[in-house]
Amino acid sequence: MFETIDQIFVLIKHWLLGYVPGALQPISSAILSVVPVIIAFPLLFAITTVLERKGLGRMQNRYGPNRTGWFGILQPMADGIKSLTKEDIVPRTADQLVHFLAPVVMVIASFLVYAVLPIGRNMVIADLNAGVLFFFAIGSMVELSVFMAGWSSHSKYSLLGAMRAIAQMISYEMPLVLSSVVAIMAAGSLSTVTIVNMQAGYTGIWPHWYVFTPWGITGFVIFMIAATAESNRCPFDMPEGESEIIAGYFIEYSGFKFALFFLAEYLGMFATSAMAITFFLGGWAAPFSFLTWIPSYVWFFGKLLTLICAFIWVRGTLPRLRMDQLMNFAWKFMLPLSLINIVGAGIWHFMPAGFTRWTVVSLLVVLSCVLLSRGLRRNKWFHVRTYRFAS
Amino acid sequence: MTISFLLLAAITIIGTAAAMSLKNLVHCVLALSLGLVGLAALYMQLGAQFVGFTQILVYVGAVAILAAFVIMMTRSANPTLTNAASSFRASGPLIAVLVFAVLAWATISGTSAQPILTAAPEGSVGQIGTALMHRFVLPLEVIGLLLTAALIGAGILAMDEHRGTQHRGKQ
Secondary structure, eight states: OHHHHHTHHHHHHHHHHTTSOGGGHHHHHHHHHHHHHHHHHHHHHHHHHHHHHHHHHHHTTSOOOOSSSGGGTTHHHHHHHHHHHSOOOOOTTSOHHHHHHHHHHHHHHHHHGGGGOOOBTTBOSOOOTTHHHHHHHHHTHHHHHHHHHHHHTTOHHHHHHHHHHHHHHHHHHHHHHHHHHHHHHHHTOSOHHHHHHHTOOEETTEEOOGGGSHHHHHHHHHHHHHHHHHTTOTTSOGGGBTTTTTBOTTTTOOHHHHHHHHHHHHHHHHHHHHHHHHHHSOTTOOSSGGGTTSOHHHHHHHHHHHHHHHHHHHHHHOOOOOHHHHHHIIIIIIHHHHHHHHHHHHHHHHSOSSHHHHHHHHHHHHHHHHHHHHHHHTTOOOOOOOOSSOO | OOHHHHHHHHHHHHHHHHHHHOSSHHHHHHHHHHHHHHHHHHHHHTTOHHHHHHHIIIIIIIIHHHHHHHHHHHSOSSOOOOOGGGGGTTHHHHHHHHHHHHHHHHHHHHHHHSOOOSSOOOSHHHHHHHHHHHTTHHHHHHHHHHHHHHHHHHHHHHSOOTTTOSTTTTO
């Protein structure tokens, strides 16, 4: 019974495939796998926009959208219709073709990474041998589309915004990849499905997720910080500070093209969060052994929504970083710490299981974290900021 | 010779041809990255997933971005039309033909000398990793050392210069 509910989407797919003639089976199988993902995640995007606006509103002591539908639940519809009916303005001096292609490339790249995400048990579009590598390779194509958008608009603001965004994305890609290396090392595979399977099983009621090890929690925290920066979210939203620094690379986009950038950005956030779930939070596995009867995809989306809520919470809480602070943080703190974390994961692997390796690896990670932050604070003094023109 | 191969080959050839013939340098970079993506897709079609993904990661993710950055930083926002290509118009095709001849010779003599592998290699990423860690560990270490040296060198080049040479600052 539980098995059937857990595998319901897989069973439906196979049932539908039975009606397709043999020659068309590979392509219809691909379509049947891809279409639900392409429907489900934009739907999640719609839900997230409402959640984010309502949540941020509550954090700022206001209501948020509450006019469309029941408690403002239809707000994404209104947003969509608004952006579809808006005039699509292309600057006269813009490079027309590249200006058009940039959002398209970005959305395609954002959708492509979903091919390797294990959404549930037996629910992955392509179980690639080098799935993690695919994820990061396609993720790097987003930077190219950012450059295309910034350059083709033929505006200094968008060009500067693109430079800012690309510099930030390249810098934070390092800790993002290096912090995920520990999970790859522990699982011994680059396949996302294998990484999830290696975290299966329970000790008592507790799962064997990588986040419950010293190197795992460090890697998870570094990964989430880098993911925040990769998806250009607060406190790392330098590329798109709307009011203070004239947005960013998409300043010259309007209407539905702007909405596409918005969509791609949220899709990227979901994908990196899903990757964090895959690497450290056990993928679609239940958090306790007595909860395994709940279907795997429910757990996956539950974890995803939890991480999204954490993102919204951070956005409502933290102020924005300055550009040099952002770069210093990436290169001087996150990068060394993730390298040390890899060493820690290696020590963990070769030491016998027990209390000793917990102590040793925890000490290594915590000490290096403290020493790094102490070392970076030297020769710096903090004082009350004075403003030249606004005192 | 399937449809997908022809399609990918067409994308690759069109991309690289456009990279050579377009006037605007940024267009050239974008066309080149299209050609590189096509090449990566060809690798994947041959079953070399690792090589294909690395191709995208390194060439599209890093080299194309680097080229774009260099163009943006060394020229104005709107690169003017260049006629750098015209000075190589004579020697270019000659070099291309020579390189093609060498590669074709190497390929033809290579395949005739060695028997064709009967079994396709499986688990290629794992095999590449094992080979790198066992048989090719010394070259790997050497490359790692070289890249580290390059990284440190880049850091020194980009470092703030005013610390040791303050008196030279305002010349």
